Amino acid sequence: MFSTANVALAHVDIDVGDGRYVMEVGFRDEPAYLGQPNAIYLNVAEYATGGTEPVEGLAATLIAEVSRDGQSRELALVPLGEGEYEAAFVPTASGDYTFRISGEIGEATVDESVTSGPATFNSVEPLSAIEFPLTRPDPALLQAETVNAQAAAATARTLGIAGIVVGVLGLLAGGAALLRSGQSQPIGVTPASASPATPTSPAAEPSRKLIR
Incomplete structure (x- = not known):
């Protein structure tokens, strides 16, 4: 059971096993x-x-886990020295992280979680805190901007295709209307724009006078 927690060099000490053991937990490299x-x-x-x-000898009996924003991942502990272990990973988001250590220390069962913060261990800071003379954008922000740009481009393509489809349908509808208009003209009726036919004059009868 968790009983005491004291800050030591940006790490946190947790007493476990009814006060028999103490675990020191934090980032290996701080600031992170x-x-x-x-x-x-x-x-x-x-x-x-x-x-x-x-x-x-605890690498085989303890499990380390890192979590952030509802996502978690188990990490293998590797011995560093006398009583020291590490579980390597690369933090890809700035902010607070939660570390969990579970398993057995001797005959004691442990399951402790601790989150970074002012009273525990350092949170992850953006690289801009130490970059000089130029600072690079936060990768998370770049990814978000890329996703937004791709979504906007996809929307524009969709709208463009929809406009083309509407235009084609309009042309087809116009052509169909013209065809229907031509087919509906009654047979034998002269269009109003056409000139009336000129009547044919009857043929002249031959003269019956005798020429002497």
Whole structure:
């Protein structure tokens, strides 16, 4: 059970196993920066007379997990030294992260979660905090802008195609109307614009006078 938590060098100490052990948890590299390789840092020690003793061999009995914004991922712990372990990952978003350590330390069962913050360990900072002389945009913002641009382009294409379809349908409708107009003209009726036919004059009869 979680009993005490004290800040130490931007890490947090958690007593577990009824106060028999203490876990030190935080980022391996602090301050932690966006997009830079880092790791969950874990140091486990057992309280003893006159101080603490490092606890080794826990890479096989403990599991590390990192989570942010509802997403989580289990990470393998790798021994670093006496009682020290790390679980490597690259933080791809700035802000707060939650680290969870679960499993067994000796005969004690542990399952502890801690979130970064002023009272625990450092949150992830954007690289702009240390870039000089130019700063690069936040990758998350760039990705969001790219997605928005792609969505706008897709909408424009859809509207353009719809306009073409409407235009073609309009032309087809106009052509059909012209065809119907031509077919509906009654047979034998002279269009109003046509000139009336000129009557044919009867043929002149031959003269019956005798010429002498």
